Amino acid sequence: MGYLSCNAESAIATCDQYNWDLTKKPRKLRNKPFKIKQFSYSDLHSATNGFCQSNFLGKGSHGSVYKALLDDHKLTAAVKKTTTSDTSCTNNPAENEIEILSRVRHPRLVNLLGFAGDSEERKLLVVEFMPNGSLFDLLHSSTRPPGWARRVRFSLQIAKAVQFLHSSNPPVIHRDIKSSNVLIDGNFNARLGDFGLALRGHVEDVRVKSTPPAGTLGYLDPSYLAPCDLSTKTDVFSFGILILEIISGRNAIDMNYSPPSVVDWAVPVIKSGDYAEIFDARIRPPEDTEAMQQLAAVAAKCVRSTASKRPGMAEVVECLKKVNKRMNSLIWNNLGRRVGDVCGVKCEPLDESSEMIKTPRNGSRRNRKVKVSSVTSVELGSDGIGGVSDRVVRSKSIGSVREIKFVPPDLSRVERRRAGLAVKIPMVRLSKSRSMGVLQSTRLLNNNNNNNNNGVVKNPNVKELEESKLLDEVHFV
Template identity: 60%
Template sequence: MGFLSCNAESAAATCDSHYWDLKKRSSNSTRRRSTHHKHNLVEIREFQFSEILAATGGFSADSFLGKGSHGSVYKATLDDGKLIAAVKTTKFSKPQLTTLRNHSANCTGCANCTSPAENEIEILSRVRNPRRFVNLIGFCNDSSGNLVLVVEYMLNGSLYDALHSNTRPPGWNRRVRFALQVAKAVLALHSSNPPVIHRDIKSSNVLIDEKGKARLGDFGLALRGHVEDVRVKCTPPAGTMGYLDPCYLAPGDLSTKSDVFSFGILLLEIISGRNAIDLNYSPPSVVDWAVPLIKRGEFLGICDRRIGRPSDMAIIRQLGTLAAKCVRSTAEKRPSMSEAVEWLEQVRKRMQATPIWRGLRRREENEAESGDRREEVGGGIVRGGSRRNGKVSSVGGAEQENEMSKACNNGVWRSRSMPNGDVGGIIARSLNRSRSMSMEGFAN
């Protein structure tokens, strides 16, 4: 389903005092050239509009890729077939353009006088990452004076399509990798100098490249600068309903933790396969639905039923716990993106060790079932524990209980001592590694 976007043209800004005034650049350039702003480190090409028309087949239906946040997106073949790119058109209504131009005429450079397309050029000409972002290649002006952006082409579409439109949705390995790659992209923004706050993190703005890696795109609403900078302080809240931080009600509320909240929504979407807001469910908000289940320790309930649970349920426990922390109602209690990356790195390592855990879990289940049978016939000591409501409770070896079970107050799988000394050693070593995942509870 689609999402509503708050305030389009008035909410995009950059905080660089040496703003690249693209409105003053000619749209009738007679030759293609590479351009640099004196403070830019990245080469941005300026195309002729005729080149873009030819490269997209006159913006034909065959080259149409989809709708962007502020216009349509087309596939383009440039440089005699050597460059495949995506072209993003931008259009504004006459009232929007009039308001923007009237404001700009009397403005000394505040945030409200910049269009999303200009803002995206400004941001991506200063912040570039070949692995984490959908990077800017160049721009031009169309026949009406609107900016046209040329960005990297992502062969495998968006994460939204992969989760919601694909007949074969990604499995747990890919989902964990996607979550980690997006987290690293957001961290790269927050770690830049000055930091960049994306403000529109959502699955449709995460694109998947030819190598199957997730990259963050669409920087039209991004803000570059410190929270005390004038442009950041004067920019109205903006974002996408369902992902928008409820604490972000005024310009002064903006911080990197606003992106953390949006990332938490995205993580819940990755885990559950549900939209951020879906009116087919009650409650429609993925947060209102998932967080109570997580707090009760019912992690199986938030798994995407199309792919079932992972072989190691601790993976869902850890992902769900992180998501719940990210969407806390108090911004200060949310983790930083560096903490989220560290957490997801541990989840990825655990995922890579899944074959070992799968074998251990099968053995534990077999022993549990054997113990239940012995208990039913009144024979000896129950070693396997009992299984009720899909949960396995431990009778012996409680000192080896997974720390994540304590953090979540109601673990689904608990490790216990095994009669075989070698297998017990494997469990103990794995549990020692997993203890680094433990964090404080996530109650608001």
């Protein structure tokens, strides 16, 4: 299978973003070319410990990948060791990847840092190290699959990477967008990598010089049957399959299901409106189902059989930005509620006999709200003396105040007995505590007293209580 010929470089060099229109474009606004370093084979051999198994990261489309520590262990990178020694540009994906990645660079791409050659003239690529593996492993092999917010963010980041490639001058068509070519960096952001099959140039030029259709089964555009069918919409179809894979957690092709193709299964379900059927069942259903429905609708548009009806990546990015914004708003709202639950003051329900007040204590760490209990129900027998406003300021460490019954102190002991009044003395149990409040004085209101003291009667004195032999009912702990 052939690839983009290096001879095409002379045809598109005048369109290179680093060489064209330098007179019209201000220097400070022009993208500065980045330097691709050429390493020696011995440097890479030493940095990977001789390409030992302990440094092995995985298999790529055209070779094995190893972890490398370069620049005196200051730089961690990944080294792609190709398996072919054919250095002709028409057949070597490593040469093709070097040629393309030396021209484009973006935060959402796995960028090229340098390259080297071995004694057999095989190319070794040095690219950015992605410590969190591939999106494929995260979706299908992880014991904790990513949540909906993270899946939406991955989708948007990959869309931005593809949009950047398509809007480059000249454009780059990746031709192999799939979950195993999406890598996760140290900040858990998605990066698009592996440009071995990518083609660079304007569509008309690429179609003339293009190779036969290439890609991965399950992601390959069914309308891409000949070189003349190639366009940026070929990548849009593959991206749509990737989004369906992200939403459902199913492989692009899975023989354990019928139909095995994720697009043949998911698109009819989406058209029927039963979106919940395609949501990954391994995680909780999304809280914002409408946002996930919008994501599924975007995927369905991308995998339309007619390429001209598919949206461009700029439109896809704008749609996904809205979905991502909704998911972020949901996260912040939930976080705000949780913070309120943790930091807020939890108050008991208040009734007519209780209220919340603040008792400031200067210089104390225990400034907080305390409960003020108000004793309002006082039974005073047939004489019917008015209600007692008896406020007790206390903290949680103070015991409860039992029901209090008072009789007029001016009645003699005999008169009280004749009246048959059930006399109860206030019983208050106090425990020693630094947070103990103040037991305020009890005030008796006499509705029958019409003088100017508003019916305030002094508390029974201790002597009278002793005479009534009821002092034992008052306990202080």
